[in-house]
Every structure is written in C-alpha cells, then in structure tokens.
Amino acid sequence: MRYHTPTTFQDAAAIAAASTGTLRFLAGGTDVLVQMRAGMVQPDDLIDLKHIPGVDRIEKTPEGGWRIGVAVPGIVLGAHKELVRDWPGVVEGMNLVGSTQVQGRATLAGNLCNGSPAADSVPGLFAAGAVVTVTGPKGSRDIPVEQVPVGPGRTSLAKGEVISAITLPPRAKNGGDAYLRFIPRTEMDIAVVGCAVNLRLDGDRVAEARVALGAVAPTVILSEACAQAIIGTTLDDAALAALAKAAKGAAKPISDKRGTKEFRIEVAGVLARRAARIAYDRAKGMKA
Amino acid sequence: MARDDVKTGYKLIGTRPNRPDGLDKVTGRARYGADFSLPGMLWAAVVRSPHAHARIVKIDASKALALEGVKAVVTRADLPTGLTGEDLNLQDNTLAGDRALYDGHAVAAVAATSQLLAQDAARLIEVEYEVLPHVTDVDAAIAPDAPVIRPGVADYSVPEGMHGNVARYMEFGHGDVEAGFAAADVVREHTYRTEATHQGYIEPHAAVGQLGEDGRGEMWVCTQGHWYIRRMSAAVLGIEAANLRVTPSEIGGGFGGKTTIFMEPLTLALSKKAGGRPVKLVMSRSEVLRATGPTASASMDVKIGMKKDGTITAGQVYFRMQGGAFPGMSPIGEALPCAFACYDIPALKHEGIEIITNRPKAAAYRAPGSPMAAFAVESMIDELCRELNLDPIEVRLKNGAKNGSKSSYGPVYDVIGLQETLQAARAHPNYSIPLGPNQGRGVASGFWFNHGGETSVSLAIGEDGTATVSVGTPDIGGSRASIGLMVAEHLGIPYENVRVNVVETGALGVNEPTHGSRATFASGKAAIEAANQAIREMCRRAAAEWGIEPEAVEWRDGAAHPAGPNAGKHPPMTIGEIGAKMGSTGGPISGHHEVTAGGYGASFGTHVVDVEVDPETGRTTVLRYLVVQDAGTAIHPAYVEGQYQGGAAQGIGWALNEEYIYGPDGRLQNPVFLDYRIPVASDLPMIDTVIIEVPNPGHPYGVRGVGETGITPPLPAIASAIAGATGVRIRSLPCSPPKVLAAIKAAKG
C-alpha cells in the first residue's frame, strides 16, 4: 500500500486518477481502517487528505451559509456554536456517529462517501439541501448532496474525483432541523432507521420542508411525500399522522441482522413524527 | 478501614483495602496475554473456514511459504493421529481434520517475522472446500430433514429413534408429576428460547509458545487455568505435559471462556516447525466471536402447576441445547439441575437433550446452563403469578428452598440463603417505588452450585515476618486481594504483609482453573490450611526457644503466646521475630496444602428490575436494578459487589440485545462488537447491591463463591418487567426492539 499526503485537492485528484489499483481517500479513517482490518479492502493507494491546507476549517460563506472542510471531525462540528445554532439537526446527526473517540476523527465527507444507507449525518445533509464541491482532474463542480450516494457503498464520484468541501445553505429565518435515529442500545450501534426533518415556518404553518430517511432503502432518500404531508399545516396531530403514513410509504427497507422490514417501516413513521416535532419547536425558537 | 458490618468480629475480613495488582493495572504496567514478547519471536495467523460445513479437499501453502520471512505453516497433517474422546475433540477444534465444522473453524496456521506478514501469508494459503449441508439452529437440527453432522456422535444415554444430531440424553426427577398437575388450580405449558451469547471478555485470546526439538516447551498465555492449558495442549500435540511449562499472564476477563484451549497449541506446533523460535498468536475480535466458546442456545419446554394460593404442585421441563459441533459442550447437565434448584416442589421431572450443530465449540460461560434454565422456569412462574395476581416474592418465599430442603437435583441443602435474599429484596426501597406509564417491574431468583475442585497452594514466611502465598488460580476479579485478606486475618498480621502470587505450572501441584466461583473459596481454603501449617511450625519454634511443649503455645495476633497454666511466662514471639531467626532455628518456614476442596456452599440470589418500554419502538430502558445475593461471607465487599454488578450487566445484555446471528449460509453475521451488542456505559443504570451473609459452614470463614449466580436472574427478570410494562410476554431472548414491537402490535390485534 502506498500512503500519499498531497497538499492540494488537484494533486489528490491527480494521484487518484493515476492509480491503477484499489484506491481510498483517508479523512478520519474510521471506515477505511475498519475495512482494512476486516480484510474487506486492501487499498493499493491511500490518499490522506489532512495535509491539504484549509480542510480542517469551518467558514461562513458570503451568502451566510457554512463551508465545512472535509477533515473537520465531529467533535469540532459539535463545538462550533454558530453552526450548531443554524443547523442543529445536521450536527446532531454527525455527533451520533460512533463514540467520543470516533468523533475525534470521523468526518461528514467520509460518512457521505462511505456510502452507507445508514450513515447518520447524511439524512441531515439531504434535508438541509447541502451542496458538495467535487474536485477532479478537470476542475471543480458543485452538486447537490443527494446526487452523491448511488447504492450501498457506492457514490457517483468518477475516478479521480474527490469531495473538497461541503456547504450548508444559509439558515432561513424561522427554520429548524432535527435528526433522530433508532438503535437498540443507547450508543455504538448503526442506525436501524434514521430520519431528518428540516423546515421553515410562516407563522405557525410549515412553509417549506425537506424530509430524509436513512436505512430504509439502498441509499438515504429524500421523501417529497413526507414534505407534502406537513407543508401548509401547523404540524397538528392530523399532519403528524399523515407524515408518519408518508414515511412508512416511502420506506422500502430490507430485513437484516439489525432489524426486520416491518420494524423499519413502522419506526420510520414514528421517527418522522418525532423529528418533525423537534424541528418545529426549534423553528419556533423553543428549546428542544 | 472499618468493616462494613462488625458482627463477626473479624479484623480484616470485610474491609476494602486496595488490591495488590491495582497499581500495575492503572498504570498500564500489568502484562496481559498479548503483552509478552521474546527475542527472535515470530507472529502467527490462522486460516479459517468461511463455510459452516465443508469437506477440506486440498490445502496449498506454497504461495505463502514462498514469501520472504514466512517460517512455518501447520495443518492437521502436522498433528499426531490416534487421539480419542475429548482429546480428539480438542485437536479437531484446534485444526480441522477432513471437515470444517463451523464458520471460523481453523484450517491452517502460519508463522512469519511480523504480524502483517503472517496475515498476508494466511491470505495466500489456498484451501479447496466442498461445501456440505449445514444446520445452526437448535430446533432445526433435530427436524427430520436436518443433515446429520457427526454420524455416531450419540453416547450410551441417547434412546433409540432420536435424531442423529442428538449427542446426549438426560432424565431425572422425583414425585408424581401427573398427580401434582391434577392438584393444581392452573397448569401452564410454554416453550422458551435463548440465543447463544459470548462471554465477551475484552481481551482476545493470546499466547506466546516455544517448543524445541527435544519436545520441551514453554507457553505464556492468558487463561483461567494454566494446568488445563498444559494438559490439553500436550494432548493435542502428543507431547508430555510435564515437558511443558505454562505461565499465566494477567487475564483480561474470561467468564468461563478461557478455561480451555482454542489456538494455544498452534503456537507450539509452529514454533517446533520454525526451529524452536517462539511464536506469538493473538486472536482478532472476529476470531474470538467466530471461533471461541460462545454459550449454548436453548429451546425449552416448561410445564408448571400452581394453586390459587401460589403453591407450586409440580414442574416439568424438557430442554434442548446445542453447544456447537462437538459433543459434551452444551451445559445440559447443569441447566437441568438448575431449573428448579431455587424451589422445594413435591413433584418434578427433568428431561433434556444435547444437540450438535454447525456452530463453534461452546465453552463455559458464568453459571453455565443456569441462565437459560432460569429464563424458562422463572418466566413461567412469573406468568403464573401475574395470572393468579400473586406477589412474585411471596410466591418464591412460599415455595423457595430452605435449610435442609432436598434440592431438585438430589442433595439436601445445608445452610443456604435464598429466603434471606427474598426478604431483603422485598424490604428494599426499589421494590415499592411506584411505577409510571409503560414501566414494569420484574423479579427473579437464581442459583449456582459453586465449586471446590483440585487446588494446591503454598505459603512461605519471610525473614521480615511477611507471608508470600503462591496460588494456581489466575486472578480475574480481585481474588489475590481476597486471599490476602483471609491469610492476613488468619496469621494476625497486616494485609499489606501478605503477598499473593499466581504462579506457573512448575511451582505447584495441579490446580483447576478459576472457574465455578472457586478461586476465593478453594484457593482461600487451601491457603488457610497452608497458613495453619506455618503457624504450627512457628509455634514449635517458639516452644523450642521457650523450652516448653509445642501444644502449650497458641497463635494469636501475629505472634506465638504461651498458653495454659504450665506454659510459663514468656513475652509473645511475633512472626517477625520468628521469621528473622528461622535460618538458625531449623530453616525456612512454609506451609503447603493440596486438596480437592469440598464443602462449597450453594449460592442464591434475587434480582428486582424496573424497565420502561417505548410502546412505539419496542425499545427497553433499564431504569433501576437491584441485586441481592448471599455471599456466605463477603471477604472483600467491593469485589463481591463488583461480581454482582458485572453478572447483572452480562445478564441484562443477554436479555436485551446480545445474540449470535447466523445467516442462511451458516455464517456468523455479527462477529464485531458493533453488532454483537454488549451493554455500553450509557445503557445501564447504577446497579444496587445488597450482600447477604449466611456463612457457609464448609469454609473456615464462611465463604461461598459469588461469581456466577448474578448472571442468572436478569434474563427472566427483564422479560417479566417488560411483560409488566407492555402486557406482552417475550418467550424468546433477546427482547430486541423488533421482537417487542411486533409482540405489542400483535397483542393490539
């Protein structure tokens, strides 16, 4: 295995493009090292992104959003007060990843690019409408985060492409987001179901909403039906019931060692309701 | 250091001094299995079967051996033939013969100059398999169409006509069960199931072995019993046990799982092939979960009759247990006697079978068999209590075994403490805290036989008046501190003046492992006898100096005193004074004792748990937990509490989330801690403990083992608490959220 430490994304992309064997980028390494240890992956080229200047920074964009470097670990996200104020749901999703120790290393970009349908930060990114910057041999482009995962363990990134930043849009006035996941223990489990809700209120009514579900399909999914179920409502019981129904309808899970299909469908509805409630309260400026 | 409870008048027993090995363990200095290294040492890796059942057609190691730095490969062909019985089973498990019998079964091993190189080499060893039909589930394995995994495995006990996967049959009981059921107001019958769980010690198995051309070797290993390792490794390799010296390291947990061999002989076999260079082998976590002893999975039919007043009139069980691909490994022989051990019931019938499956060779796990049996029987008793609206503690007080009761499995109990645990549980504040919505309370009692076993201990008096004790039972949870306390109490010297060492196989006679809750009991008892021997000698030395008869000298407060009217007036001679001049008064003073210790006292406990269940997700939260258990005498109460709490935590894990999950391909799907879900810190509440002390008459200080009973009651207690919270009874562990939610939904209809 060759271990590379490029200092620009262009170099990283060039090394990746030139690699003829198995290639992995190394952000926090909390997926890559586990896969290496389990013998699932034996990379020929491992490209450590942490030597690129700026990858450890969280910066405000001119529009008022947040540009997050690809090596920012969860613990740093969680400690960033302004970011947490704007996007509590995105941050709580990331902060649910693994243990304190894992938080010291694991990144949003790694969570996204590992391609797990159960990735905890990804529903929050979907619901937030995050944009990722992809740098390849031919330059950089911005794409919506939803376009990145395409199947379990697979992304749409082409050979030689690397994510160079993740950008969250400005937080709308009267907006709030939340992420909840279901796990059997209190910590250290992979999500059996996850749900993120991001919404904006107009008075008491939901004016805009985005709802994403995790671990109920081959990738994290954005559910338009869920959003429609609550848009225009005050999130009363009827709206919550409609949301739960929509979430159950959107969920197309499998049964596996972590949970049955029926269980996942049922709990998708429960979490959607609960997450929407929290996001709503946050949008109202209520403590949640 | 005040005693917790002064009634017994001991000076040291019952206090909580620092353990002798504490400093090394908080500074990282303590050396565990993987921490040993030797000059010239090689590293080993093991090739394991990815199939649950397969014929091994061919093993080609040429590519591995071609790598620079690869020094040796061993396969079954390198081991001697002609073994029989359990020796053959051990050899078959160390390296597969013509067939791999479970996912993870070792097929070959390789030694190289680094760990990574050994792993690379292992990947290059090509094994050709012919996949055979497999079965992993205990009930499926006796279905008519199940493949017979090991033809001819049945022993003499198995009645004709049983399935070819049945290896053993057991039956016993007393009284007329039919008449008993007829006399009952309610008779209920259900099937209960528990999944296999793993001991889950955090330290993976590790050993460094060295074996020379002359057939003499050494091993450093993390184990609960190094004499067992010595005997078993020698048998597997066809060498003389006496030629093998085994030194135990500090041990990072065992819970029964480190009482046998898994890969240890491979270090020796590789070492021999590599010209006698020492070889280190450390298992990965997934190897530990795939290939070291989990416990049995069980399917259990229970029938119990009860009168409206709570009197149990009769009980009957039929247990099916699988302990993997090897006979003799399921704890059926313990589970059945444990089933009704807490009760005095006029009519009982026990029957059970051991079943062979394509799973790893089971090993002992804390009170082997008892947790499963308790899940079945205690759950059923709770169901009857709820149906008849009876208090579960009252019913247990009414039917529970007492001093002099004839046990369900034959012997008469001497002095036991079950009733006291029940009374204390009833009186504890936890038992009357009001419950909120979706909350429930569960109660269960548990039992373990305890154990004495082969024990050999030496004790030497130092010139400075200290005592050094050599024991052969590895210290897992503070037994050096407890044995030190007893010896110090007995000699009448400060705790700090006693040093207890766990010594290697060359230093003592045979010792059974630290198992069966025996270390503090049996090594402690032998250490006291050894101290008595030293005391007699010290009295003799004093007598000689004083010119009186040794019988006229008595030992108290760490000194020889003249006793009786004719002894004369002499100032006491302290252990320090005797020790200082022992060289000139007859030489070193020591004591030694070896025994197959009897007199162990049965252990009982009662647990009370409160849970809350999320009715929308089926997720259970443990709100509070109480362990009440009889310790006989709590030598070091902090470590007694620790055993209670640790046992309860393991039982909670078993009840809620731990399970071996096999896919249709017979492969273990969750061989990592991320998916083999043992409780993490945030899963548990504080675990309250009450130590009952009903001294065991079979031990000089009243000790009973305390290590095992604690894992037993949580399984039924949690299921019963969930029943209280939700109205649904889970009869198949674990009570995982999907299962609980499905049951709640089914009950709603």
Added chain:
Amino acid sequence: MSKIHVTATVNGDPVEFLADPRETLLDALRNHLDLTGTKEGCGTGDCGACSVTVDGTLVCSCLMLAAEANGKRVETIEGMAKEELHPLQRKFIEHAALQCGFCTPGILVAAKALLERNPDPTDTEIRYWLAGNLCRCTGYDKIVRAVQDAAAEMRQDHRGAA
C-alpha cells in the same frame, strides 16, 4: 513494501520508528515502542481499549495509521502518572473500579480527557462520554463512581490552588 519514517512525541519523549504504511498507531505503540499499556480489544474502534490522545484529542489508536502520527503529540496510559498517580488512577483502585483491568487504561485515558473538558460532569455525561469504552466485568457502576470521586477531588484541589 517500503516503510515510512515516523517522528512523534509520545508522553513527552521524542520517538522515531519505521512503520509499514498499513500499521496502526496502536501497533506502533505496542510493537515498536514497547508501550503495551494501550490495549487491543477489537482493532475496529468498538471497544476503546486502545484510547490515547493525539494533539489533545481522544482517539482510538487502532483507527489511526502510525504514519498519521508523524509530527504529533501522543499521550498514553504510561504517561498519565507523573510523580504521583493521577487522581483518576488512585480512585479507580480505591473504588474497585476495575476487575480484570483490561479496559482500565483506555477508560482512564478517556475519563481524563472528559474531566479536562468538563470538570463537573453528571453521571449521564460520564456514561455517554465513555460509551465507546467497553467494560465486560464491572457493569460500569464503580467506574462512574470513581470518575465522580476523582472529579470532585480535582475540583477541590483546583479551588485550593486558586
């Protein structure tokens, strides 16, 4: 396979060694630097027995390549006691917060990192912070108590010094 030259500071001491690029920091600590106090319970980030701090951040040393430690400051259990034991170490012995002791180095390193950020944690905060440190022996009760007692003593000392 060409090796990587790594220089780092471990417990204040400068160290250098050659690492296989696939080797983890845990492997390097144990096998190159003979610091076997840091334990491997899983090798996959699940048990926390390998906890160390790197530039002050708590991490699993099994989830970091040795090569990534180049130029970093690593603290392990061996560096925790200075002239005297750290209060956590002392309290763990006093409270019998260890049985087999295998999880103990990792838990001590993790608990120290907690108290540096939060000198007065609740029981729940302690439990969640330590959720990645598995202990199979104790049921965690005495561990939580020992951490609380050490925290209280450290607050006292801090006040005394101020």
